[in-house]
Amino acid sequence: MRLSRYFLPTLRETPKEAEIVSHRLMLRAGLIRQEAAGIYAWLPLGLRVLNKVCAVIREEQDRAGAVELLMPTVQSADLWRESGRYDAYGKEMLRIKDRHDREILYGPTAEEVVTEIFRASVRSYKDLPKNLYQISWKFRDEVRPRFGTMRSREFLMKDAYSFDFDQAGARHAYNRMFVAYLRTFAGLGLKAIPMRADTGPIGGDLSHEFIILAKTGESEVFCDRAYLDFPIPPANTDFEDVAALQGIVDAWTSHYAATDEMHEADAFAEVPEADRLAARGIEVGHIFYFGTKYSEPMGAKVAGPDGIERPVHMGSYGIGPSRLVAAIVEASHDEGGIIWPDAVAPFDVALINLKVGDAATDDACAEIQAQLEAANLTVLYDDRDERPGAKFATADLIGLPWQVVVGPKGLADGKIELKRRAGGEREAVAPVDLVTRIRRI
Amino acid sequence: MRLSRYFLPTLRETPKEAEIVSHRLMLRAGLIRQEAAGIYAWLPLGLRVLNKVCAVIREEQDRAGAVELLMPTVQSADLWRESGRYDAYGKEMLRIKDRHDREILYGPTAEEVVTEIFRASVRSYKDLPKNLYQISWKFRDEVRPRFGTMRSREFLMKDAYSFDFDQAGARHAYNRMFVAYLRTFAGLGLKAIPMRADTGPIGGDLSHEFIILAKTGESEVFCDRAYLDFPIPPANTDFEDVAALQGIVDAWTSHYAATDEMHEADAFAEVPEADRLAARGIEVGHIFYFGTKYSEPMGAKVAGPDGIERPVHMGSYGIGPSRLVAAIVEASHDEGGIIWPDAVAPFDVALINLKVGDAATDDACAEIQAQLEAANLTVLYDDRDERPGAKFATADLIGLPWQVVVGPKGLADGKIELKRRAGGEREAVAPVDLVTRIRRI
Numbered sequence: 001m002r003l004s005r006y007f008l009p010t011l012r013e014t015p016k017e018a019e020i021v022s023h024r025l026m027l028r029a030g031l032i033r034q035e036a037a038g039i040y041a042w043l044p045l046g047l048r049v050l051n052k053v054c055a056v057i058r059e060e061q062d063r064a065g066a067v068e069l070l071m072p073t074v075q076s077a078d079l080w081r082e083s084g085r086y087d088a089y090g091k092e093m094l095r096i097k098d099r100h101d102r103e104i105l106y107g108p109t110a111e112e113v114v115t116e117i118f119r120a121s122v123r124s125y126k127d128l129p130k131n132l133y134q135i136s137w138k139f140r141d142e143v144r145p146r147f148g149t150m151r152s153r154e155f156l157m158k159d160a161y162s163f164d165f166d167q168a169g170a171r172h173a174y175n176r177m178f179v180a181y182l183r184t185f186a187g188l189g190l191k192a193i194p195m196r197a198d199t200g201p202i203g204g205d206l207s208h209e210f211i212i213l214a215k216t217g218e219s220e221v222f223c224d225r226a227y228l229d230f231p232i233p234p235a236n237t238d239f240e241d242v243a244a245l246q247g248i249v250d251a252w253t254s255h256y257a258a259t260d261e262m263h264e265a266d267a268f269a270e271v272p273e274a275d276r277l278a279a280r281g282i283e284v285g286h287i288f289y290f291g292t293k294y295s296e297p298m299g300a301k302v303a304g305p306d307g308i309e310r311p312v313h314m315g316s317y318g319i320g321p322s323r324l325v326a327a328i329v330e331a332s333h334d335e336g337g338i339i340w341p342d343a344v345a346p347f348d349v350a351l352i353n354l355k356v357g358d359a360a361t362d363d364a365c366a367e368i369q370a371q372l373e374a375a376n377l378t379v380l381y382d383d384r385d386e387r388p389g390a391k392f393a394t395a396d397l398i399g400l401p402w403q404v405v406v407g408p409k410g411l412a413d414g415k416i417e418l419k420r421r422a423g424g425e426r427e428a429v430a431p432v433d434l435v436t437r438i439r440r441i
Numbered sequence: 442m443r444l445s446r447y448f449l450p451t452l453r454e455t456p457k458e459a460e461i462v463s464h465r466l467m468l469r470a471g472l473i474r475q476e477a478a479g480i481y482a483w484l485p486l487g488l489r490v491l492n493k494v495c496a497v498i499r500e501e502q503d504r505a506g507a508v509e510l511l512m513p514t515v516q517s518a519d520l521w522r523e524s525g526r527y528d529a530y531g532k533e534m535l536r537i538k539d540r541h542d543r544e545i546l547y548g549p550t551a552e553e554v555v556t557e558i559f560r561a562s563v564r565s566y567k568d569l570p571k572n573l574y575q576i577s578w579k580f581r582d583e584v585r586p587r588f589g590t591m592r593s594r595e596f597l598m599k600d601a602y603s604f605d606f607d608q609a610g611a612r613h614a615y616n617r618m619f620v621a622y623l624r625t626f627a628g629l630g631l632k633a634i635p636m637r638a639d640t641g642p643i644g645g646d647l648s649h650e651f652i653i654l655a656k657t658g659e660s661e662v663f664c665d666r667a668y669l670d671f672p673i674p675p676a677n678t679d680f681e682d683v684a685a686l687q688g689i690v691d692a693w694t695s696h697y698a699a700t701d702e703m704h705e706a707d708a709f710a711e712v713p714e715a716d717r718l719a720a721r722g723i724e725v726g727h728i729f730y731f732g733t734k735y736s737e738p739m740g741a742k743v744a745g746p747d748g749i750e751r752p753v754h755m756g757s758y759g760i761g762p763s764r765l766v767a768a769i770v771e772a773s774h775d776e777g778g779i780i781w782p783d784a785v786a787p788f789d790v791a792l793i794n795l796k797v798g799d800a801a802t803d804d805a806c807a808e809i810q811a812q813l814e815a816a817n818l819t820v821l822y823d824d825r826d827e828r829p830g831a832k833f834a835t836a837d838l839i840g841l842p843w844q845v846v847v848g849p850k851g852l853a854d855g856k857i858e859l860k861r862r863a864g865g866e867r868e869a870v871a872p873v874d875l876v877t878r879i880r881r882i
Contacts, residue, residue, distance in 0.1 A: 007508050007571060009562030033558055035513055035520075036545065041558055042511040044573075050511075067448050070483040070491075072476055072595050073514060073578055074535075074547070079476075091540045094515075096547075098594075099532045099582045104477065106515070106537075106547070117474055117482055121450030132448060132485075137514055137578070141540045153539075154513050 001347070003382045007044050009033075010394055020216045022329035023148030025338050029398045031325070038145025038153030045398060046325070048346035050156065053321045053328075054135050056187045056343060057158050064180035064239050066131040066160050071113045073137055077103035079112040082298050092140045106139035111294050111316055114161040118312070119300035125165040128302065128312070129173055133160035135321065150282070150326040151218075160317040165302060167291070170313035174206065174289045175245040177317040179233050181210050181285050182252065186232040188324065189341030190331060192284055193227045194252055198261040199288055209259055210285035214330045217280035222268050223257035225275040259283075282327045289315040332422075338399030339422045342441075347380040348372075349438070350395040354388050354407030365406050368416070368431055372404075375435040396421070402438055442788070444823045448485050450474075451835060461657045463770035464589030466779050470839045472766070479586025479594030486839060487766070489787035491597065494762045494769075495576050497628045497784060498599050505621035505680050507572040507601050512554045514578055518544035520553040523739050533581045547580035552735050552757055555602040559753070560741035566606040569743065569753070570614055574601035576762065591723070591767040592659070601758040606743060608732070611754035615647065615730045616686040618758040620674050622651050622726050623693065627673040629765065630782030631772060633725055634668045635693055639702040650700055651726035655771045658721035663709050664698035666716040700724075723768045730756040773863075779840030780863045783882075788821040789813075790879070791836040795829050795848030806847050809857070809872055813845075816876040837862070843879055 010030045018024040026032050031046030080086035094106040135158045145153050162173035185192035197209035256271050295311035332339045355361045372379050382391050395403045405417040415428040451471045459465040467473050472487030521527035535547040576599045586594050603614035626633035638650035697712050736752035744750050773780045796802045813820050823832050836844045846858040856869040
């Protein structure tokens with residue numbers, strides 16, 4: 001993609017309203033633009049990151065056996081009356097009346113809708129287990145939206161819902177998502193720690209939040225440092241193996257880790273002092289087992305082997321991709337700007353032409369772009385008529401993993417400059433060696 | 442994907458409320474489920490089709506030089522006051538008040554938001570042309586939603602917006618989208634005819650609707666039969682070539698074609714009688730050039746070479762993917778169910794095991810699934826414990842392009858049955874030849 005044909009409205013100045021670094025950098029790098037309080041447009045570069053984050057999430061949901069569907073953003077109030085949550089949910093729910101004065105709402109979550117879909121078609125324990133997930137926009141009318149997409153009103157959420165015949169099945173469903181989440185966050189280049197958590201308005205009696213440690217985190221968290229070195233379950237983990245999954249979850253919950261609400265000072269004091277980690281964290285995922293809280297009032301029942309109908313055991317499992325993009329920036333940046341982990345970088349390479357208009361330099365850049373793209377690397381080619389300094393600053397700000405700098409002097413020696421954004425190492429390479437060199441990482 | 446692990450709630454009976462065949466078949470084949478009036482969930486199989494449709498749209502938008510972003514679904518009323526459309530839009534706009542009593546709305550379209558994004562960053566004619574597009578959910582509070590996803594309240598829309606310095610540039614932008622649309626609909630297996638159209642609430646003085654002919658179409662259309670045999674512009678069309686694009690558009694507008702609102706009986710009478718086609722049509726795309734209608738009141742100006750600022754010339758370009766899925770079903774089905782064009786089929790192959798539990802048959806199916814997936818074909822494997830008749834009916838109903846039938850008798854002769862859903866031809870093939878045979882089409 002040529003930058004001259006792209007739409008990348010970077011900002012030179014730091015927007016005043018942005019209190020945390022991810023918000024500042026996402027605005028400055030032209031990833032997002034605020035359209036109303038807590039409501040953002042995802043500009044082209046930001047959308048590419050968001051899509052990459054979703055791709056990693058999707059891959060791990062599919063691997064764990066979840067099936068993707070898509071529920072509407074607008075829901076009927078009647079459905080929420082069935083579960084008893086319509087009045088309970090409070091002002092965070094965006095309530096709407098349509099032209100016929102019917103009460104509808106912009107879904108803040110989808111337990112009710114998915115339970116309705118399930119009960120309409122599933123009748124027998126033989127059809128279980130099921131886990132249905134979606135990646136879709138939700139709205140929560142936060143009283144004070146802030147921190148950019150970290151706490152926005154309109155936000156993207158991956159929400160999965162599991163349906164099982166009994167509690168043992170539901171526990172296995174929970175463990176599947178627990179392991180899928182460990183893999184998802186690791187795949188995004190993040191170190192997330194599962195912590196015992198409060199269940200809040202979703203309800204239920206088993207719940208973990210996945211927390212990444214960051215100075216700007218909203219909540220205080222307490223955990224055993226040992227988790228930082230725990231191994232991530234491999235890609236070939238057998239999600240059907242009940243005992244193996246339970247083993248992984250047991251290991252990942254064997255040490256102390258709790259959010260502020262669930263913190264027990266006495267238990268924390270038993271962690272060896274050198275391993276006690278009290279820090280700030282960002283919640284990037286939240287999983288719940290809540291049994292028959294929705295299936296019972298909404299009549300989502302299946303017949304067992306004995307022919308008797310029982311309400312299904314459910315869980316729900318959320319990740320916020322739009323929040324995750326901000327969390328990744330919090331975790332990976334320097335003074336110059338963002339440093340995208342390879343898995344979510346909007347393009348792989350920033351190709352910088354130091355002398356636009358010089359035939360040899362232009363030709364070399366065109367050839368290098370073609371060569372990189374033929375190797376399935378994505379390239380943002382800075383072909384603007386700008387000073388080198390401005391181009392370097394833009395490249396650092398937007399944080400693509402590689403910078404390839406092409407100028408007449410280097411070309412005279414048959415060399416171009418390759419810079420790794422993370423770490424900043426530079427080396428001179430021959431254009432012909434470029435792909436091999438990049439692929440080495 | 443094994444059907445036993447999937448979520449495919451097909452219906453045996455035809456839902457009463459469904460008036461047209463696409464609505465009936467989409468409900469029966471488990472593609473969608475109604476959640477409220479004019480509001481649908483996309484079940485797993487339906488979502489796969491919707492995503493395939495979007496992929497074709499995206500490919501052609503990108504080819505034509507448009508850049509993807511994503512604007513929020515919820516918009517500020519103030520922005521619509523700037524353009525003067527807030528009061529004018531009427532009851533189709535879903536108006537909302539948030540917890541602070543601020544007026545917001547669920548966007549029915551996005552001319553205002555995109556103009557705001559543009560004016561915030563683009564200053565010079567040198568940054569033009571630009572075309573920004575998104576694929577996102579819109580809401581129009583239709584007084585009488587009907588026909589399933591053909592006329593729903595919450596619907597998916599691809600909306601593109603072009604920005605040019607002058608009318609000549611805007612005309613080229615219009616032609617780009619005109620050609621992209623011809624390619625998009627052809628890529629979806631549809632024959633769409635561009636027709637002169639009324640501009641409605643979008644405004645402007647140049648507009649075409651893209652119409653596919655179907656008995657259940659909502660509007661009456663009139664055109665010259667010659668369009669049915671017009672060639673589609675090839676993939677290597679140069680979208681930068683102003684004259685070439687104008688030539689294509691001139692050819693595609695050289696004969697009579699108009700929707701009901703724009704119909705001129707006298708002009709139509711001049712078409713040779715044998716070529717006059719009066720039929721019903723489904724609108725699947727709509728493109729508009731509206732000049733400075735939004736840029737002028739909203740102050741979206743750029744400086745020209747003379748340094749003087751002028752409002753930019755804009756156009757907007759819509760396709761409804763959720764409506765397109767229904768339109769494709771209208772155009773491609775038989776008594777047994779849907780017949781998906783290859784480009785949008787949710788899976789390539791329905792693999793039917795006639796004797797689940799028979800070790801040899803089970804093994805053969807597992808091997809065939811692995812072999813097909815290794816060849817990058819997607820497979821929905823019917824491993825349910827059901828009668829063959831029920832499996833054949835499901836396969837015909839959901840309309841995957843190929844059916845592979847595996848039973849003990851055939852296997853004894855070293856053969857499996859391959860059926861092409863379109864046409865219904867069957868042949869016995871050796872498992873080893875399956876991929877080659879399928880790839881021949």
